[in-house]
Amino acid sequence: EVHLVESGGILVQPGGSLRLSCVASGFTFSTYWMHWVRQVPGKGLVWVSCINSDGNNISYADSVKGRFTISRDNAKNTLYLQMSGLRAEDTAVYYCGRGGRSVRVTYDWGQGTLVTVSS
């Protein structure tokens, strides 16, 4: 069974930095696309970023480009999202998602971690 466990969400001040982690189990992590998707409670889903299996194909939403960096450590079965220059509008639950081997559908989702950006 696929398990995705996010961590790292906290209250951070505007302009601050934060790193989210997602530990994966139940599948061969190193062969799948991975995603970050966020959701303001009560609002819609917003795709943030994705990374392919070996980390050489990465994309970002325009709203986070230049501020967020996605990465992965296949030896540790862990996905990361390094967030900097945080803004109030980055406040959301951040979900880690498993894509396909060659398809960027999000087949499995973690439970999410809440990031709050506020002074």
Place this chain on the structure above:
Amino acid sequence: DIQMTQSPSSLSASVGGRVTITCRASHDISNYLAWYQQRPGKVPKVLIYAASTLQSGVPSRFSGSGSGTDFTLTISSLQPEDVATYYCQNYHSAPLTFGGGTKVEIK
């Protein structure tokens, strides 16, 4: 960037009724379209990918159709457990945008 427009934003239907949700892409995305269900307080779940392929374990009352720019999700016989918000997503090209969502309730 590809914009995804869903309609309606909300609807209510009777148990056993037929529900249709539409999703329009601003550019041709072929069949690179997925539908997700998010029940209240729960994590999203993929229902359909490649516009019309049912994910394993999803009830057959769900179906998807379309190609290019216009897509449809149909629930043939609405059940109480289908109360949820439904999202379409382009996965043809980044950014992999979601539609705004359609909230489905029971009348």
